[in-house]
Amino acid sequence: MIALGSDHGGYALKKEIAKHLDELGADYKDFGTYSEDSCDYPVYGEQVAKAVASGEFELGILVCGTGIGMSIAANKVKGIRAALCHDCFSAEYTRKHNNANILVLGGRVIGVGHALKIVDIFLSTDFEGGRHAKRIDLITKIEENN
Numbered sequence: 371m372i373a374l375g376s377d378h379g380g381y382a383l384k385k386e387i388a389k390h391l392d393e394l395g396a397d398y399k400d401f402g403t404y405s406e407d408s409c410d411y412p413v414y415g416e417q418v419a420k421a422v423a424s425g426e427f428e429l430g431i432l433v434c435g436t437g438i439g440m441s442i443a444a445n446k447v448k449g450i451r452a453a454l455c456h457d458c459f460s461a462e463y464t465r466k467h468n469n470a471n472i473l474v475l476g477g478r479v480i481g482v483g484h485a486l487k488i489v490d491i492f493l494s495t496d497f498e499g500g501r502h503a504k505r506i507d508l509i510t511k512i513e514e515n516n
């Protein structure tokens with residue numbers, strides 16, 4: 371189950387992602403925003419991040435204009451590893467090495483076709499574990515200590 375969210379800057383791309391997930395038959399919930407009216411990205415970033423951190427949703431996808439604001443907001447929630455990826459290699463390796471649980475995209479930065487490819491890679495790649503697990507534990511320790 372995928373948690374999906376955007377602000378107005380990411381709304382158009384989020385709609386394309388939702389359509390793509392429908393075509394794939396993937397299960398998802400859209401946490402908003404539901405129009406192109408101006409809104410505040412941290413509101414949606416927090417909702418999706420909490421939904422993923424709670425374990426109710428396995429992965430999340432967030433979209434704002436650049437992807438940067440959503441990344442910063444989502445990564446404030448404990449247990450979240452939100453990765454801003456605008457290339458296929460990063461999308462693959464942030465799952466394999468960082469066990470990223472939220473993909474962030476900038477709707478004003480990349481085209482729809484490229485974004486959907488990145489989504490497909492992110493959703494179909496597993497964490498490798500092994501030596502990378504230790505590093506994720508070290509990230510968790512940072513959360514605990516600060």
Ligand code: RB5
Pocket residue numbers: 377378379380411434435436437438439440
């Ligand atoms: C909204 O104008 C824009 O600031 C937002 O979508 C995002 O790019 C923030 O990081």
